Amino acid sequence: MNLLKLSEKKLPFDLDLSLSCGQIFGWKRDGDTWKGVHDGSIVTIRQKENLIYYEGLTKNQVIRFLGLEDPMDEIIGSIRNHIISYNHEPDQFFEEKYAQSEGIRILRQNPWECLVSFICSANSNVRTISRRISLILEETGTSCGINSNEHVFPDPGRLAGCSETGLRRCLTGYRAPYLIKTAAFISSHPGFLDQVKEMEYKTAKEALMVLPGVGPKVADCVLLFAFNHLNAVPVDTRIRSIVEKHYAVHMKVSQGRKIPYDTIGNFCREYFGPYAGYAQQFLYATRDNEKIK
DNA sequence: CGCCAGGCTGTAA
DNA sequence: TTACAGCATGGC
Numbered sequence: 001m002n003l004l005k006l007s008e009k010k011l012p013f014d015l016d017l018s019l020s021c022g023q024i025f026g027w028k029r030d031g032d033t034w035k036g037v038h039d040g041s042i043v044t045i046r047q048k049e050n051l052i053y054y055e056g057l058t059k060n061q062v063i064r065f066l067g068l069e070d071p072m073d074e075i076i077g078s079i080r081n082h083i084i085s086y087n088h089e090p091d092q093f094f095e096e097k098y099a100q101s102e103g104i105r106i107l108r109q110n111p112w113e114c115l116v117s118f119i120c121s122a123n124s125n126v127r128t129i130s131r132r133i134s135l136i137l138e139e140t141g142t143s144c145g146i147n148s149n150e151h152v153f154p155d156p157g158r159l160a161g162c163s164e165t166g167l168r169r170c171l172t173g174y175r176a177p178y179l180i181k182t183a184a185f186i187s188s189h190p191g192f193l194d195q196v197k198e199m200e201y202k203t204a205k206e207a208l209m210v211l212p213g214v215g216p217k218v219a220d221c222v223l224l225f226a227f228n229h230l231n232a233v234p235v236d237t238r239i240r241s242i243v244e245k246h247y248a249v250h251m252k253v254s255q256g257r258k259i260p261y262d263t264i265g266n267f268c269r270e271y272f273g274p275y276a277g278y279a280q281q282f283l284y285a286t287r288d289n290e291k292i293k
Numbered sequence: 294c295g296c297c298a299g300g301c302t303g304t305a306a
Numbered sequence: 307t308t309a310c311a312g313c314a315t316g317g318c
Contacts, residue, residue, distance in 0.1 A: 173314030236299035
C-alpha cells in the first residue's frame with residue numbers, strides 16, 4: 001500500500017463523494033476501501049483524513065486522477081466572483097449546495113474509459129450504470145489481477161468485435177450498437193481521442209458528437225471528466241430541473257417551451273465563469289443525496 | 294402497475 | 307431550427 005499525504009491546501013478532500021457522485025461508474029466500496037478501474041489498471045484507494053492509501057497507480061497518476069492539484073481556493077473564488085458580478089449579491093442557493101459538496105474533485109478519467117461509460121449512461125440511473133459497466137468489464141474486458149478474475153475496460157478493437165447480443169446481456173439495451181459503432185470508429189481512427197485532447201472546448205465537443213451514441217450531454221461529460229475542460233457543463237435531468245427552478249429568471253426563454261441544452265450550458269458559463277463545470281458538480285452532487293428539487 | 298433515470302437518433306413539421 | 311416518438315431496462 002502506497003501512501004500520499006495531503007497538504008493543508010489540498011483539504012478538504014472527500015474521496016467517497018468524488019467516487020460516488022456519478023462521475024465514474026463501476027467503482028465499489030468495501031469498508032473504507034474503494035476498488036475500481038482507471039487507465040487500464042485495477043486500483044484501490046482509501047482515505048483516512050489527510051492520508052490517501054493507494055495501489056495500482058503511480059503517485060502522479062493518483063494525483064492526476066483525483067484532481068488533487070486543482071486550486072480549489074481559486075476555483076470557488078472565481079465561481080463566487082462571477083456570481084457577484086452577475087447578481088451583485090451572493091447566491092444563497094448555490095452556497096447551500098456547495099456546503100454539501102465541498103471536498104469533491106472533478107476526476108480526470110481515461111478518455112476511452114470515460115467515453116464508454118457515458119455512452120452507457122444515457123437515460124439511466126447511477127446504480128444501473130455502475131452495474132452495467134461492471135458487467136461489461138466482466139463479460140468483455142481484458143482480465144488481469146492475481147487470479148485473472150478481475151477485468152479492465154476492453155480496448156476499442158476488442159469492444160468493436162463484441163456481438164450486440166453479448167453486450168445486451170450486460171444491460172446495455174439499445175446502447176449496445178452505439179458502443180460497437182463508436183468502438184469501431186476509434187479502432188479505425190487510433191489517435192482520434194489524442195487529437196480531441198488538443199482541441200479547444202467547442203471544437204472538441206463537435207468532434208466527439210460525431211461518435212454514435214454521443215450527443216451534447218455525453219460529450220460534455222467526457223470533456224469535463226476526462227479532457228480537463230472545466231467549463232463543460234453536462235446538462236442532465238437533475239441539472240436541468242435545478243436551473244429551470246432557480247435560474248430561469250436570468251434567461252430569456254419563451255414560456256412553455258423547453259429551454260434548449262446550449263442555452264442552459266451557456267448561461268452556466270456566463271453565470272459561474274470558466275469553472276462552470278465544477279459549479280455544476282457542486283450543484284449535482286450533495287451529501288444529502290437525492291431529494292434535490 | 295407507472296414514472297423516472299447524468300439521452301440519443303431519426304423523422305416530421 | 308424545434309418537437310417528439312421510440313428506445314431497453316432497472317430502481318423505486
